[in-house]
Amino acid sequence: MESPTLLTFEPLMSSAFSVVHDSDINVSFTLDKIVRKNEKDIQSFSLEFLGPLNPVFGQGTFKLLHEDAGEFNIFLVPVEKCDDGIIYEAVFNRMVTPPDAGSD
16 A cells, blocks of 8 residues: 555545544544645645544554545544544655656
């Protein structure tokens, strides 16, 4: 499976993901925010998912299932508690090869 990109998640904004945890707990997270952080040779973006107040998961890799987009294994970190639930963040960074790289 190829690593997901920003283009993978943009159409999924505000949609629900089923999150499966090691303990077989299945809860729903909503993709709440996408932040683009591109630099010169690095494609970087973060996703913020809103989960319920209970249960609260520690950081780790979770299986996220989306009805249309399929399955993703994503490392999530709980970053904030708000009135609506717990915000979990996933950060993606990858080197971008310039279009003319490798050509002489």
